[in-house]
Amino acid sequence: MIENPFLFCPQCGSPGGEFLRHHEYRCSVCGHRYFHNVAAAAGILARDVEGRFLFLRRGMEPARGLLGLPGGFVDPGEGVTEAVKREVREELGAEISSPVFLDGYPNRYAFSKIWYHTLDLYFTADILTPQAQWTLDAQEVVGLVWMLPEQVDETELAFQSLRQMWHDWKAGRWEVKQANRKLTR
Ligand SMILES: [Zn+2]
Structure with missing residues (x-):
């Protein structure tokens, strides 16, 4: 690298x-x-009606097999709201509500033998499409993992920026509302 x-x-x-x-x-x-x-990336922290958070098991390097959030890199010329909606659509085949910004954290991302420094922008949003209608990008996502906060093992989180955001959420920096509709099943 x-x-x-x-x-x-x-x-x-x-x-x-x-x-x-x-x-x-x-x-x-x-x-x-x-x-x-620094490259910009964006992801969403989404919660279901039972208070569980959605994580995706990564099918690609870096951090293959670990847990990330729906999201990805911002394209040239793209706004961040547009980018995060597009990425969720590509990965899950789902639409989301207007994302609400939480915070942005630095990360280092290894790809094709080069280190990239990124700024990972995290949002919260509701996923509007019921899970039965999602179509996953099978290369990028090998599993959906819904977890209550106490079930989250931080060593399983894919990126330093994600661990930092998770810490801040646990410390009570922001409210992440539970969805008011049942998504799963
Ligand atoms: Zn030269």
């Missing part, structure tokens, strides 16, 4: 180059600079 995204300068092709403060590539030959900037 490497931090510097370039083995060679993308402008002049020289090998090496410095990588500063986890995001700035600088070529010592031609002076080219590139910022490997």
Whole structure:
């Protein structure tokens, strides 16, 4: 896993180059600079009528087999509300209510041998589509896990940002309302 995204300068092709403060590539030959900037991701914390939270068992690396939330990366040109709705639609085939922002936390995400620094933005939202009508993206999601707070094992949570958000929820930073309709079954 490497931090510097370039083995060679993308402008002049020289090998090496410095990588500063986890995001700035600088070529010592031609002076080219590139910022490997923080990427934005968004996810939702959803609760059912019985007070259980929805987690997804990850089918893909990184953190394959661990638990994440519905969500994903924000595309270029996309707003975060649009992004989180799109990601839930793609992963679960479900629609959600207007997401309410909780907080954003840093994360480090390894993909294709490169480290990405991300800012993971967490929201709460109700899932509007009954679970019987969901169509899961079988590659990304290998299981749905509904858990009461006391059933959540933090070592199973996929990302540092998710563990931090979960801690803040448990410390009472925000209310995450239970859905008023039964989703499961
Ligand atoms: Zn160069």
